[in-house]
Every structure is written in C-alpha cells, then in structure tokens.
Amino acid sequence: MANAQRSHVAQYTALITFVVIVFSSFYPFTDWVYSGQPLLEFVSYPLPYYFRLFDNAVNFLIYLPLGFALALTCRHRLWGWLLAVVLSVLVSFLVEFGQQFLPMRVSSNLDMLYNMAGAVLGATLAVSPGFRRVWHSVWQRRQRYFRHESMADYAVVLIVVWFVTQLDPSIPLFGVVVRPIGLPQPFISPMANPMLFLLLVEAGGVMLNLTAFLLFITTFLASRRYTARAITIALVLAWFLKVLAAGTLLKPMAFFEWINQYVMTGLSAGFLLVWLVTRFGQKLQAVVALLALLGTQALVALWPLARSDADMLSLFRWHYGHLANMNALVAFLSQLWPYAACVVLAGLLWQSAGSKQPQA
Incomplete structure (x- = not known):
C-alpha cells in the first residue's frame, strides 16, 4: 500500500485529461480574433443560451475524469474534493474565456455548468467510500502486475x-x-x-x-x-x-x-x-x-x-x-x-x- 500511495498515476491522468480538454476546445488553434464584445458577457447569458444535447453530454463527461483524478491527488478527502472542484471550474472558465477569440467556437455559461457538474460528480465518486475501495483494488492490481x-x-x-x-x-x-x-x-x-x-x-x-x-x-x-x-x-x-x-x-x-x-x-x-x-x-x-x-x-x-x-x-x-x-x-x-x-x-x-x- 505504501508504494501505491507514492504513485503519481492520478496526477498524470489529470494532466493528460487537461491536455485533451485544451486540445479539443481550441483545435485547430488558428484564426484567433477579438469580436469586440465584453470579455465576460458570456457569464451572464440567459439560460439556456446555446443548447445541443451532444455538446452538453461531452461537456459533462470530459470533466468527470478530470474531477476524479484531481480529487485523488490529495490524501485528505475534503481537501481533495475542494481542490478538484476549484481547479476544474478554473479550467472550464479559462477554456470558455479563450473560446471567445475563435469564430468557430461558442462561449457558454451552460457549458461551464455542465463542466462543473461532471467535475463534481467525478470528485464525489473519487472520495466516496465505495469508489475508494474500488480504487484501492485497482492500485492493488497495479502493484501486483506492474x-x-x-x-x-x-x-x-x-x-x-x-x-x-x-x-x-x-x-x-x-x-x-x-x-x-x-x-x-x-x-x-x-x-x-x-x-x-x-x-x-x-x-x-x-x-x-x-x-x-x-x-x-x-x-x-x-x-x-x-x-x-x-x-x-x-x-x-x-x-x-x-x-x-x-x-x-x-x-x-x-x-x-x-x-x-x-x-x-x-x-x-x-x-x-x-x-x-x-x-x-x-x-x-x-x-x-x-x-x-x-x-x-x-x-x-x-x-x-x-x-x-x-x-x-x-x-x-x-x-x-x-x-x-x-x-x-x-x-x-x-x-x-x-x-x-x-x-x-x-x-x-x-x-x-x-x-x-x-x-x-
């Protein structure tokens, strides 16, 4: 168990998930332009301003592993949960803020809400006793087979x-x-x-x-x-x-x-x-x-x-x-x-x- 506790798989998973989010949110990283609109206007858009079922599902699911992995980077459950939620919300806000400068993207406060919901669920699962036991079982297999x-x-x-x-x-x-x-x-x-x-x-x-x-x-x-x-x-x-x-x-x-x-x-x-x-x-x-x-x-x-x-x-x-x-x-x-x-x-x-x- 000591070796498992010193492992950094959760950190690496969070980092890779972050890279995936950034890449999928800003691809193809071209045609950046400022529209002239107030930069934080998207935060106060009336809900639902922009709604697509597929978009919402992706926004929810892609932040679930991010919240899950971030929560596991801290041994203390409450601090791990708070860290995961705060960092996930920060990532979501920065992504939506940056998408204002891409003509083919839409900045949406609804996307942020779905992102936050996915991160909260992932973090909650990570700190819950049932998933802690599952995660411990995964670590035992990692220690056994690798x-x-x-x-x-x-x-x-x-x-x-x-x-x-x-x-x-x-x-x-x-x-x-x-x-x-x-x-x-x-x-x-x-x-x-x-x-x-x-x-x-x-x-x-x-x-x-x-x-x-x-x-x-x-x-x-x-x-x-x-x-x-x-x-x-x-x-x-x-x-x-x-x-x-x-x-x-x-x-x-x-x-x-x-x-x-x-x-x-x-x-x-x-x-x-x-x-x-x-x-x-x-x-x-x-x-x-x-x-x-x-x-x-x-x-x-x-x-x-x-x-x-x-x-x-x-x-x-x-x-x-x-x-x-x-x-x-x-x-x-x-x-x-x-x-x-x-x-x-x-x-x-x-x-x-x-x-x-x-x-x-």
Whole structure:
C-alpha cells in the first residue's frame, strides 16, 4: 500500500485529461480574433443560451475524469474534493474565456455548468467510500502486475492513452500509415516495384507498432508469468475497440476499413517477433521496444501518400461537427504517444543502469 500511495498515476491522468480538454476546445488553434464584445458577457447569458444535447453530454463527461483524478491527488478527502472542484471550474472558465477569440467556437455559461457538474460528480465518486475501495483494488492490481519503479506509473497511463488512439476506425489496427481513398497519388518509389514498397512500409509499420506496444507492456510487468495474459488482453481489447468504433462510426460499406491483407501480414510478423523477444529479459524487451518505436517514425517519414481528411470523413456516418475534432485529437495522441513512450523506456533503462553502478 505504501508504494501505491507514492504513485503519481492520478496526477498524470489529470494532466493528460487537461491536455485533451485544451486540445479539443481550441483545435485547430488558428484564426484567433477579438469580436469586440465584453470579455465576460458570456457569464451572464440567459439560460439556456446555446443548447445541443451532444455538446452538453461531452461537456459533462470530459470533466468527470478530470474531477476524479484531481480529487485523488490529495490524501485528505475534503481537501481533495475542494481542490478538484476549484481547479476544474478554473479550467472550464479559462477554456470558455479563450473560446471567445475563435469564430468557430461558442462561449457558454451552460457549458461551464455542465463542466462543473461532471467535475463534481467525478470528485464525489473519487472520495466516496465505495469508489475508494474500488480504487484501492485497482492500485492493488497495479502493484501486483506492474513493476514498482516510478516509470511504471507513466507506463500505465500511456498504455491507457494508446487504447484511446485506436478509437479512429479509419486508421488500420496497429497501423501508423493510412492508404488514402480517392484518386491515385503519384510518388517516387525507391524500389522497382512501387506496390511492393507500399506493402512493406504499411505492413512494416503495423509490425513495428504491434511489437513496440506489446513489448512496452511486457517491459513493465512485475513477473514474466503475466506476459501471455497481458498480451492476450491487449490484443483482444485493441480488436474490440476497433470493432466498436467501426460499428458505431463507419458506414456499413466501410466497416472493415481498419483491416486488410497488409495489416494481417504485419500483425503476424509482429506477433512472431514479440514471441521471440519475450523469451529474453525485460531490459532487452525495453531496448527492442525503443528501437521499434523509432522504426515506426522512420516508416511514417518514408510513407509517400498524403491522407485527405475530407475524403476520410466521407467514410463516417456520424454527422456531428465534433467528429473532425475527435479524429484530430486521436491523431494528436497517436503522434505524441511514440515520443512519450520513448522517453519512458529511456528513463527506465537509465534507472536500471544507475541502480547497477557500484556505490562510492
């Protein structure tokens, strides 16, 4: 329990949730302009000034984990609850204040009320005795299945974030590049067979991404006996999220957009590579995961085809304007994840090397 109390997963979760809120609220961060209206006028708008059911649901749900995580950053329940509510309200106010300078956004006091309601519910759940017991059970599992190094806290949060990156069903399963739809795009191939070049890059990206993610998980496991279980859960959950997202968001004719023969080839090769590497120690697994992450970025740089967001959105049947923002958020997290994972793996290797140095 002592190790669990010193863990910083709640702080990291709150930070990531804050980043998600800021990104989704201000994307695409362009066309800033001052309308000339009083800056605090939105606070006194008559209710409901601007009402959309989807907007209200999102405003409520996105602040729920923020309030929950912030409340857990403080050991004292009352102070934790107050801290979560005050900081969440402050974040909500600053977001609505800033949206006044974006022509495509609407500053709304109703949004602030829904934000506050979500934060209050999240904070209340976090400090309630029932959820405290649930959270304690979660921490026990974290302590049981993952290593006790401080880097493991970062790893646990990044593992959850990776699954969020799979919520765009137009991106292939474990894919790092996307074949665009529409007219063929001319490109210069470094190989005599351009189709073989595309196959190798697409399948290679899937192989390296699968290898990097699974080895990232196994590197931080507390015992090798959990390896098969962790890999199985990760693969099943990734597949389930893709199927769920495709069934919810894509048109029927595009349901299998996230899987093809190149993806299957990459998954097969990656699974074989993971099976071989996990025969060795966790230090080697961390090194291979780090190299695989760097390899995915190299293949992204080699990919010659450009994805058109307008064409890709035509695959979706969800007509809410937030769809573009959601996909942009997923793309942002997908681009950020490899670098964050590299930092965590490098930090773990640095800690391992330092712990083996002889004492003076």
